[in-house]
Amino acid sequence: MNISKEQIDSYKKDGAIKIPSLFTKWINDIKEGINFNIYNPSLYGAENTKKGQKGRFFDDYCNWQRIPQFENIIKNSDARNVAAQLMGSMNVQFFHDHVLYKSAGSETSTPWHQDGPYYFVKGNMTVSFWIPVDYVPIESSLRIIKASHKWSREVTPTKWLTGEDFYKNKKDYIPVPDPDKNPTKYKTLQWEMNPGDAIAFHFNAVHGARGNKTNTKRRVLSLRFVGDDARYIERSGKTSPPFPNHNMRDGQKLRDDWFPFI
Numbered sequence: 001m002n003i004s005k006e007q008i009d010s011y012k013k014d015g016a017i018k019i020p021s022l023f024t025k026w027i028n029d030i031k032e033g034i035n036f037n038i039y040n041p042s043l044y045g046a047e048n049t050k051k052g053q054k055g056r057f058f059d060d061y062c063n064w065q066r067i068p069q070f071e072n073i074i075k076n077s078d079a080r081n082v083a084a085q086l087m088g089s090m091n092v093q094f095f096h097d098h099v100l101y102k103s104a105g106s107e108t109s110t111p112w113h114q115d116g117p118y119y120f121v122k123g124n125m126t127v128s129f130w131i132p133v134d135y136v137p138i139e140s141s142l143r144i145i146k147a148s149h150k151w152s153r154e155v156t157p158t159k160w161l162t163g164e165d166f167y168k169n170k171k172d173y174i175p176v177p178d179p180d181k182n183p184t185k186y187k188t189l190q191w192e193m194n195p196g197d198a199i200a201f202h203f204n205a206v207h208g209a210r211g212n213k214t215n216t217k218r219r220v221l222s223l224r225f226v227g228d229d230a231r232y233i234e235r236s237g238k239t240s241p242p243f244p245n246h247n248m249r250d251g252q253k254l255r256d257d258w259f260p261f262i
């Protein structure tokens with residue numbers, strides 16, 4: 001799929017765009033992969049529903065090597081070419097997959113956050129594709145703070161279930177913004193999504209989501225890619241995903257036996 005200059009410019013300016021039908025022909029594979037993942041979580045599988053809230057919000061990541069449908073999409077869909085065009089990168093490395101499942105009626109919102117600070121990746125050439133396999137009305141869809149990927153300081157990463165700080169060095173980060181309390185300061189982007197549409201967003205775009213008020217599931221696969229300028233950066237604690245024993249050092253390119261060029 002060719003991406004227009006307007007789409008690339010919007011991605012650079014706003015940090016996120018919707019790409020209709022990017023994964024439509026992969027919907028059945030993605031559904032199979034997500035369903036398998038929900039019933040066979042990895043050791044990273046997490047329940048994020050807070051006490052007293054109705055419904056379920058489950059997430060899990062780094063499963064592409066054991067879920068062939070995910071590997072197939074990562075290697076054979078248009079994701080690689082679109083990622084290269086949006087990032088302006090010759091080469092594309094796959095970083096990881098992430099499943100995010102909200103049951104019908106799940107009351108749990110996804111806290112506002114940037115993915116970047118949870119990761120050990122530094123660089124401007126980054127993109128995630130948020131790919132729902134169920135219809136998602138605008139109220140339950142991903143929300144992104146426009147142009148937040150250009151903020152000069154990173155937002156405090158927190159633990160989704162408890163709200164505690166993810167790292168100890170809070171002073172390195174700015175407080176988590178609340179666009180609902182300050183809509184004049186923070187403009188948000190949000191789209192209604194059909195199965196197979198994707199939202200492409202930068203690792204540093206601040207995003208979140210409300211609960212799933214519909215009476216259908218909200219099953220999503222996020223696929224994350226990095227480009228030529230991505231380098232390993234040492235964080236002050238264990239990252240998410242942690243990739244134990246990766247043995248990379250500050251400034252190195254991500255090891256391509258774990259993060260393949262595609």
Ligand SMILES: O=C(O)CCC(=O)C(=O)O
Pocket residue numbers: 098100110115128130142207208209220222
């Ligand atoms: O699906 C959601 O609620 C959040 C998605 C997200 O945080 C991500 O894909 O990085």
